[in-house]
Amino acid sequence: MMLANREGQAVPQVVLPTRANGQWVKLTSDELFKGKNVVVFALPGAFTPTCSSTHLPRYNELAPAFKANGIDQIICLSVNDPFVMEAWAADQKAENIMMLPDGNGDFSRGMGLLVDKSQLGFGERSWRYSMLVRDGVIEKMFIEPEVEGDPFEVSDADTMLDYINPQAEKPKRVTLIGKPGCSHCTRAKAALNANGIRFEEISIGSHGVSLATLSAVSGRTTTPQIFIEGEHIGGADELEAWLKARG
Incomplete structure (x- = not known):
C-alpha cells in the first residue's frame, strides 16, 4: 500500500x-x-x-x-x-x-x-x-x-x-468537578464563562465518578474542584483568586 x-x-x-x-x-x-x-x-x-x-x-x-x-x-x-x-x-x-x-x-x-x-x-x-x-x-x-x-x-x-502558527496561543484545558444543585459550582462556572474560558464539566454521580473519586484526585470532598492544565486550583474561591491574579 x-x-x-x-x-x-x-x-x-x-x-x-x-x-x-x-x-x-x-x-x-x-x-x-x-x-x-x-x-x-x-x-x-x-x-x-x-x-x-x-x-x-x-x-x-x-x-x-x-x-x-x-x-x-x-x-x-x-x-x-x-x-x-x-x-x-x-x-x-x-x-x-x-x-x-x-x-x-x-x-x-x-x-x-x-x-x-x-x-x-x-x-x-x-x-x-x-x-x-x-x-x-x-x-x-x-x-x-x-x-x-x-x-x-x-x-x-x-x-x-x-x-x-508555532506561536499560536492555545486555550487552557480546564476541568470542573461538581454536583447538581451546588451553588458554588454555579458561581465557578459563571466565572469561567465570564472570562471566556471553555471547560469540561464532570458531575458527581455520573459515569462512575463518586465522592471517593473526587477525594482521590483532589484530596477534598467538597465541590466544585477545578483543575487547569492538570494543576489542582481548588474551589470557587480559589478559582476567583486565580482569575484575578491572571488579570
Whole structure:
C-alpha cells in the first residue's frame, strides 16, 4: 500500500450527500473549499476509540485557536453515513466541527487514501490523516505512517496548529468537578464563562465518578474542584483568586 501525498494539488471534485436541518443536501467540493482556508482531519470511523477520545475532541477544543489563525472551517471526514456522523457530533458536543460523511468513499478514493479494513468488518474506510486546504488546493498533509493497526502520531490538532502558527496561543484545558444543585459550582462556572474560558464539566454521580473519586484526585470532598492544565486550583474561591491574579 502506498498512501498518496497530494500537497500542491486540488482536492477531489466530488458531490457528497449529507443532512442539514433534517433535510438531505448535496455538498460539492467547491462549496466546501473554494475561497476558504479549511483544515480537514479524516479518520476510520465515528464512535471508534481513538477518534472519540482524542482526535475529534482536541480539534473541537482548539477550534477558536484555528479561527484566530485564519482558518474558516474545520472538517471531520469519515466513511460513515450522515445519520451516524450527526449522532457522533451530538454525543461529542462537537459544535465547532463540520461533520462530513463520505458515505461512498468518493472523496477518500479521490485522495488515494481509501483503504481496505475488511478484516475488522469495516469494509473500505479512510486512512487517518489531516490536511490544510487553501482555496481548494492542498498546502500541507500529515498522513499517519503505513503500519499495522490504527496509528495516531501526526494528524492531531496540535501538530496542525503548530504548522499553521508555532506561536499560536492555545486555550487552557480546564476541568470542573461538581454536583447538581451546588451553588458554588454555579458561581465557578459563571466565572469561567465570564472570562471566556471553555471547560469540561464532570458531575458527581455520573459515569462512575463518586465522592471517593473526587477525594482521590483532589484530596477534598467538597465541590466544585477545578483543575487547569492538570494543576489542582481548588474551589470557587480559589478559582476567583486565580482569575484575578491572571488579570
